[in-house]
Amino acid sequence: MTFDGGGHLTVPVSPGDHVLGPDTAPVTLVEYGDYECPYCGAAHPIVQAIVDRLGDDLCYVFRHFPLAQAHPHAQQAAEAAEAAGAQGKFWEVHDLLYEHQTALDGPHLLTYADALGLDVERFASDLASHVHADRVRQDFMSGVRNGVIGTATYLINGPRHDWPHHLRGLLAAITTAAAASPTFIPGGIR
Amino acid sequence: MTGSTHGATSVSESDDAHNPEPSTPLTAGARAPDFMPRTPPDQEVALSDFRGQPVILAFYPPDWSPVRGDQMALYNEILPELQRLGAELIGISVDGVWCPLAFAKDCRLRFPLLSDFELKDAVARKYGVYRHRDGMCGRALFVIDGDGVIRWSYLSPIGVNPGADGILHALESMRVQPSSQAPADRRQPAAQVHGSAS
DSSP states (O other): OOOOOOOOOOOOOTSEEEEEEEHHHHHEEEEOOOTTTHHHHHHHEEEHHHHHHHGOOOOOOOOEEETTOOTTHHHHHHHHHHHTTTTHHHHHHHHHHHHHTTTOOOHHHHHHHTTOOOOOOHHHHHHTTTHHHHHHHHHHHHHHHOOOSSSSSSEESBEEEOOOOOOHHHHHHHHHHHHSSSTOOTTSOO | SSSSSSSSGSSSSTTHHSSSSOSSOOTTSSBBBOOOOEETTEEEEOOOGTTTTTEEEEEOOOOOOOOOHHHHHHHHHHHHHHHHOEEEEEHHHHHHHHHHHHHEEEEEEESSSEOOTTTHHHHHTTTOOOOTTTEEOOOEEEEEOSSSSSEEEEEEEEEBBOOOOOHHOOOOOOOOGGGGGGGGGGHHHHHHHHHHHH
């Protein structure tokens, strides 16, 4: 494929991904996000609204893309989400991190783990020994290979959707992608 | 003429002297023009210093100029992968020598930024990425192999981060296919002429 700088999903969704919705949905929305990125934080409630609204018509995938040099807490926050995921509560911590972007230091992360009823000792140990650092890096590099150039980046049924990220813009892009999907059922997405 | 029939190394050393300012970015197969711009505060860096290892030249518009997605922050993050592939990354702009120093510090960059200012944009001109209309270089990428031959290049719209996927793909392709085995159709006409004459 000729390089066009546009970005495209070349690292497919796999069982190891964090996924909401069926993989047979007419639209797959892959987000590359950074918990300390203000643009990601601003877009998060929009993505939540879209996930709620589309239900089984959407397969939403989240992958980590921490720009650690620019955002000093981003890497640890991503590892914290994975540590919670190892205890079955990835999405719960994911939402908390996006909702508390200015409180992502170690003590706050432990507070969130405690509030969610996680095994805090195990959670803290995972963070201290960077058990999930490789997984986060794997997500990051998949993003680089998919042409992710910053955060938040959304890939809709393959191609990168650059702009806009507001509700109407994202929904319009999703609806257009859905209409071109072989599994699209007319009237399913409004 | 003897012993000069093998592929990329047959490109004339003086190509850039015959064509000092190409109107479009140099493409795969062209010999990468050497340069020696200054890097703050008083060092000089030449492309030939890196002979034997791949070099990525990332031309960018002035420091702090707006771009969708932070290109240099992204490259900062992938340095371990570039090192694994044995490649050296160099950023280059037409800013004065002190400006890249401040930019690199501000963005915590861990790779060198060169100033193409002292020689009045000579490097950008040689690579065909100088923009006469606004006096700066375009946002362009060149992946150069250890023999000093350009293996991949890309010119991005000025405000758009070209990402790093093209760079990684080019570096990995080079590992699979060293320059001496590169296909003839990727060579520039100068190489083909030289090859047929020898």
